[in-house]
Amino acid sequence: MRPHVNQRRTRVLELVRARGTVRVTDLARELGVSPVTLRRDIEAMTARGEVRRMHGGIGRVEPGRPAAAVTGRTAGLRVGMVVPTVDHSYADVVRGAREAIEARGARLTVGLTRYLTGEDRIQADRLLSTGAHGLLLTPNWETGSPRPGEGAWTAELPVPAVLVERWAPPGHPAAALDRVASDHAHGAAGAVRHLAGLGHRRIALAGRDTPATARLRAGYEAAVAALGLEPAPPWPPAGPVPLTEAGLFARSLDYLCGAVTAGGVTAALVHGDTDAIMLIPRLQARGVRVPEDLALIAYGDQVAGLAGVPLSAVAPPQHEVGRRAADLLLDRLTTTGQETGPETGPETGPETGPETRQETCQETGPRQHVGLLPHLTIRS
Incomplete structure (x- = not known):
């Protein structure tokens, strides 16, 4: 027997809160209902601010952030993401970032480095030249953190940036950046x-x-x-x-x-x-x-x-790392006083754009170093 609509929506809410994001097709299969029926539920739940809709799925609403207001100031923003590859574990990181960014009406562009020396800076500059308002960065640091004399450029960018699955030791310029990583x-x-x-x-x-x-x-x-x-x-x-x-x-x-x-x-x-x-x-x-x-x-x-x-x-919670990093960056962008649209994007030039935003961003609250705990699954 199919569950009553209220019971079904309660179960949807439980699953989304537990998992962060869920694909509609997977959720429909798990609940034993058609995707069409489930989408009607999602429309009603989104209107009530219980979940947030994203490409192909739904996500939970963070405490204190109504779903209806999430996309207001982020719509139209462009986020650049520099990663070594989109294979293996990084696929989940990129997927989590993309879902969070699209759920808030912004757009993600990825630059791949293939672990080539110096390529991370090249890709970052390319993304900035095409109008990125902020950057998610996974630099080619072999040990996960920069060697002496390496990586200072990440702290000199003209737009807000978040390190993803990377860290910098105290005293390094990049240590002052926001970062999200698996612990x-x-x-x-x-x-x-x-x-x-x-x-x-x-x-x-x-x-x-x-x-x-x-x-x-x-x-x-x-x-x-x-x-x-x-x-x-x-x-x-x-x-x-x-x-x-x-x-x-x-x-x-x-x-x-x-x-x-x-x-x-x-x-x-x-x-x-x-x-x-x-x-x-x-x-x-x-x-x-x-x-x-x-x-x-x-x-x-x-x-x-x-x-x-x-x-x-x-x-390691790679999907959640990508999602949290993207949300952190978008929160920084929307608390800098920046308005969306080409008139105030990075292409306005150094006189009035990036420096002002970065300066304001530093006044919006302390930087965050977020470590997400991996999960151990026991099999026998």
Whole structure:
């Protein structure tokens, strides 16, 4: 029996509040109603300010921000987003940003850097030249934060900017920027804490180097120390020559085999989940059974649940990172006194446009460093 309309709309509201955003087609399937019926519900709920409509889906309304008023001052704004790629985890980040931006009547343009040196600045300048009112930035910082002498340009932009999945240390000019990122240290620590709760006393961390690695290792080491666990064999240092893709994978395999057979390791956190899945048959071929000899948790949950041995996994909230970063940037833009339209966009020139907006933006409230906690999904 189909639920009564009020019950159905209550359930829609519960799901949207729990998940942040939901696609209409997925929601209709889950509730067992037609998309046409659900869209009628959405129209009524949007009119009452209970949800906000976006391209292909709906989103929750933030406390204190009525849905009907959300698009008022953001309609027509253009947001530029600089990211290394739109593949893998960044696809969710971009999707979250796009949904938030379109829900508020603004438009998103993406610039891709493909991790090329200096390309992030080139893409940022290109987006500004085409009229971007603000920027979401994921610079090509190999360790997730800038090296000495790197990245100061991000704090010198003529428009508001938010760092996405990047951070800058205290004292660096970019540390004064708004930023939104997954708390990878918390995610790694949570995985260690779960494995320790299962009785494992020697837990390893393995995987390729990414911008998240430094934070992962910091959280891992902090949890090992806090829980009084026995240290795992040290991770092999990087050599003078960068490893190939095959070399990176072989390093993880060799390390884990040695850690189990000679180092007494019984569990590991592997970054990321694709590598973890590929490691399982190769570990078993070398006499290390999973999970009997080595329990694995993957960091990243794109495909971990699809493994022959479904893996427990830590999922950074990438979709929510993109959404929160976009909302933060739009909030900055709408509290600078900036009006929408070409007359006051970046193309008005440096005399009256960007500098005035940036200066005003700095007076609208303290900058925010937002860390969103990853979620651990347990599978058996």
